[in-house]
Amino acid sequence: MAARDYGQYGGVTRGLELVGERWALLIVRDLLVGPRRYGELAAGLARIPSNILAARLKELQAAGIIRRVPHSRVIVYELTPYGRELEPVVLALGAWGFKALGDPRAEQVITPDSMTMDLRTAFRAHVAETLPATAYAARFGEAELLIRVDGSSLDVTRGGSSLDVARGDGPVDLAFAAGPDIRRLILGELAPERAIETGVVEVLRGRRALLTRFASTFHLAA
Amino acid sequence: MAARDYGQYGGVTRGLELVGERWALLIVRDLLVGPRRYGELAAGLARIPSNILAARLKELQAAGIIRRVPHSRVIVYELTPYGRELEPVVLALGAWGFKALGDPRAEQVITPDSMTMDLRTAFRAHVAETLPATAYAARFGEAELLIRVDGSSLDVTRGGSSLDVARGDGPVDLAFAAGPDIRRLILGELAPERAIETGVVEVLRGRRALLTRFASTFHLAA
């Protein structure tokens, strides 16, 4: 492997040797959501050059972090058990970075996978446990997600309100479209009612009061 | 600032924009141990080019992660509160990377700051709480550390057994020198008695049985 090293012997240094290269941790982030094909990774990481994606996949594979699995005619990449152990790292970094989010710049997009991981970082299992099971359909920019909270477990899948019924996933309790300022709701800087009043969140279906439940389920202290 | 961006809007991406550049997180790691001068950082990060260190310090400062403090004739860099919130990220990455450590390569050194952070990642506060307060003096390669565990709190400082008495820090219960295979003790792959028998750990002073206490205080599951 011999990735670019730092000349030091220690845990952090070793970690950076393995996943410190540009784009590497974003590939891991997307694979934490689920196995992905080469083209799906390329689509989710819109600006990654193809050669860099190919190089990172090889390095991550050599490091035992991901696995290349031929899966009935198509090839998918998935995390190994050791790769999955990066989840706390990605969540911690995501939580920290989330607090430094400003308004999106013109070229910035929101991908379903990145949004899914952001929801996971903000998910408070111990709070959710005390609330009734709830299904949300949420649209953030282009990304449309189906978010199911049941007890202390969270399940986020792609596609929104139109798909869930066809899949027999049960009804959605609250469907909404949100602008980027929804981060302020999650950071506790914006009250749910205010979010609706100011148009940050547009409720498409369901009781608006459920947005309060959403806000207490998904929360990051600023 | 306008660090190299990824064209995505999300927590992980934002985090990587701020601390994803080469060397950045290692600077943060060392500053988590305590404020450091430019020269101390350069010494701890032996292979960092001077221009890169200077560039990173400016970027981290612009991002509100560190602060440049003139401190009676000398300048020290220290973390801001927001920078200190990177501790979980560094610890998580360190714990993950620690498990992938092999034997040190020829050019690799162990620095006191990196060793200190490795001990912090492996520290089990809830176990330490159940044990008597203990002071260890440990030498790993060049790095000599004084490790004080008291209840659920851990304090690691530089310098070894010779200094502690002069500083009035109380006596050291166990002093030892360890080779890199001590990582296997921390990973639970090597029993304390075996570590002593095989020379991985050389007890210099104190009851050898205390190494068992050390091993249960500092532990990372493989």
Added chain:
DNA sequence: CCGGATCCTATTGGATACTG
């Protein structure tokens, strides 16, 4: 000395085109 700034070279990463 300490805390950098400057210069130059060696590697990496980025954009795009191309192939099995």
Added chain:
DNA sequence: CAGTATCCAATAGGATCCGG
């Protein structure tokens, strides 16, 4: 679709120099 190949721009590395 799943990558390679090529070429250019941006960074990192290393040595040296400079001002307080």
